[in-house]
Amino acid sequence: xxxxxxxxxxxxxxxxxxxxxxxxxxxxxxxxxxxxxxxxxxxxxxxxxxxxxxxxxxxxxxxxxxxxxxxxxxxxxxxxxxxxxxxxxxxxxxxxxxxxxxxxxxxxxxxxxxxxxxxxxxxxxxxxxxxxxxxxxxxxxxxxxxxxxxxxxxxxxxxxxxxxxxxxxxxxxxxxxxxxxxxxxxxxxxxxxxxx
Amino acid sequence: xxxxxxxxxxxxxxxxxxxxxxxxxxxxxxxxxxxxxxxxxxxxxxxxxxxxxxxxxxxxxxxxxxxxxxxxxxxxxxxxxxxxxxxxxxxxxxxxxxxxxxxxxxxxxxxxxxxxxxxxxxxxxxxxxxxxxxxxxxxxxxxxxxxxxxxxxxxxxxxxxxxxxxxxxxxxxxxxxxxxxxxxxxxxxxxxxxxxxxxxxxxxxxxxxxxxxxxxxxxxxxxxxxxxxxxxxxxxxxxxxxxxxxxxxxxxxxxxxxxxxxxxxxxxxxxxxxxxxxxxxxxxxxxxxxxxxxxxxxxxxxxxxxxxxxxxxxxxxxxxxxxxx
Ligand SMILES: Cc1cc2nc3c(=O)[nH]c(=O)nc-3n(C[C@H](O)[C@H](O)[C@H](O)COP(=O)(O)OP(=O)(O)OC[C@H]3O[C@@H](n4cnc5c(N)ncnc54)[C@H](O)[C@@H]3O)c2cc1C
Ligand code: SF4
Ligand code: FES
Ligand code: FES
Numbered sequence: 001x002x003x004x005x006x007x008x009x010x011x012x013x014x015x016x017x018x019x020x021x022x023x024x025x026x027x028x029x030x031x032x033x034x035x036x037x038x039x040x041x042x043x044x045x046x047x048x049x050x051x052x053x054x055x056x057x058x059x060x061x062x063x064x065x066x067x068x069x070x071x072x073x074x075x076x077x078x079x080x081x082x083x084x085x086x087x088x089x090x091x092x093x094x095x096x097x098x099x100x101x102x103x104x105x106x107x108x109x110x111x112x113x114x115x116x117x118x119x120x121x122x123x124x125x126x127x128x129x130x131x132x133x134x135x136x137x138x139x140x141x142x143x144x145x146x147x148x149x150x151x152x153x154x155x156x157x158x159x160x161x162x163x164x165x166x167x168x169x170x171x172x173x174x175x176x177x178x179x180x181x182x183x184x185x186x187x188x189x190x191x192x193x194x195x196x
Numbered sequence: 197x198x199x200x201x202x203x204x205x206x207x208x209x210x211x212x213x214x215x216x217x218x219x220x221x222x223x224x225x226x227x228x229x230x231x232x233x234x235x236x237x238x239x240x241x242x243x244x245x246x247x248x249x250x251x252x253x254x255x256x257x258x259x260x261x262x263x264x265x266x267x268x269x270x271x272x273x274x275x276x277x278x279x280x281x282x283x284x285x286x287x288x289x290x291x292x293x294x295x296x297x298x299x300x301x302x303x304x305x306x307x308x309x310x311x312x313x314x315x316x317x318x319x320x321x322x323x324x325x326x327x328x329x330x331x332x333x334x335x336x337x338x339x340x341x342x343x344x345x346x347x348x349x350x351x352x353x354x355x356x357x358x359x360x361x362x363x364x365x366x367x368x369x370x371x372x373x374x375x376x377x378x379x380x381x382x383x384x385x386x387x388x389x390x391x392x393x394x395x396x397x398x399x400x401x402x403x404x405x406x407x408x409x410x411x412x413x414x415x416x417x418x419x420x421x422x423x424x425x426x427x428x429x430x431x432x433x434x435x436x437x438x439x440x441x442x443x444x445x446x447x448x449x450x451x452x453x454x455x456x457x458x459x460x461x462x463x464x465x466x467x468x469x470x471x472x473x474x475x476x477x478x479x480x481x482x483x484x485x486x487x488x489x490x491x492x493x494x495x496x497x498x499x500x501x502x503x504x505x506x507x508x509x510x511x512x513x514x515x516x517x518x519x520x521x
Contacts, residue, residue, distance in 0.1 A: 042198065047202060064201065087230050091293065091295060094295055106296075110244070175430035175431040176295045176431055
């Protein structure tokens, strides 16, 4: 699938910086290098993008490779949503798209036009915290706080889906959110509190 | 990630005419985007097909049709699936996490690639990722590897849970090929063994699109079980999994289905054991004899002998659970 081509890509990815730093390399060599690089590494492709996040519409240009997670953090400066693994394995990046919980690290921004995104920043009503945010504060639903935005977004959806009939059910339907601090008991308690 | 062009299709025929070897379909993206980040999939372009394929479950005269874009979470809660094929819902809920199930499509689940650790580690040889480079798992870490149907070229397993239930229920896959011809591929012929082409996971024709999956009406909606054993309780791929279903007449087994995940390059049906179960009394002795027949068939690798014992226990337990379901 990626065989030789991948290694030549890697060669250019590794050497580009070094070439820029060495002013002494003759211009002909430099231009040959750049031509070859363009052949092997296709230029980035940008597209206009309209996205609705927390009820606000943003119009921007984005590289087709941009994930929703990177769009939120790097372009819209909404850094509440966290990057844990970037591979779908931890849940730190959980947001809502059209009211459903999804992983923003595996969602390409280009798929978003026409959809509504809600992040942790969009949960509170002005100064009034969302009941789940209050519950996490009261029940010690976090320690370091890194997984917390993802946990809260997932917890809100878990209650909405009605998966709160028992502790076992809550644990099963919150299993997509890992917490390295082990604040799980507080998280389950927070959810029980809001579900009541 | 390699730069790529992105387009959203509004018609199956348009999606097919835009499809080329270097251009891939994007459904939920939960597998493809991940593989692109690791430079394992390096498409020049993506065609978002989420709007062109059905996301409905429909009852038809002799089967249930699942649209290719039915998300895993919708499939697991669909009233018709719960009434007619509850084994499918059980299997889906044993997989991934709620967030991933909200994104993942039915067709994407069939086409997800293996979770062999070497396939994901691009600095190691792997015939599936880089044909001809060798198989690192053959003499490496084999905890997640196959115990049947493998060869020296590849010992990886298919990671799906949904597919195990679909195999057990003899589903079929509806496909439209690049020339707009419609094909029906029986589930048992959809995925393949490694043979000399481990880079190919299935027999989907090149550049074809999956439009739906059919499950024939069946008597297996009363006594069924899906058992998945893994390294943690939830949100992990199967070491071994078992889909079991019985049709009972009193205490006698009229018909049986038995399939496993985590054991082979494709969802695996235990046909000998199914045959054996037919006509027998549904009791512990029968179940343990069926499990022993399965154990006789498997050939664990040096690094995963534990899977044989684990599978025997899983089969006995799953069959027993059919009686209490
Ligand atoms: C952390 C994690 C844990 C997981 N755990 C499990 C688990 O325990 N059990 C389990 O079963 N799965 C598990 N999964 C896998 C998940 O279920 C699959 O990734 C998902 O089903 C793929 O569906 P998708 O729609 O996201 O596919 P995509 O990633 O969009 O596509 C996958 C492939 O299918 C092709 N494709 C998609 N739709 C079509 C179509 N209609 N026609 C032709 N080609 C098509 C794409 O081109 C691509 O090659 C897990 C995934 C992750 C990330
Ligand atoms: S088992 Fe298959 S996927 Fe794993 S390293 Fe070997 S060839 Fe690659
Ligand atoms: S950052 Fe998305 S799941 Fe870990
Ligand atoms: S609070 Fe630290 S990771 Fe969860």
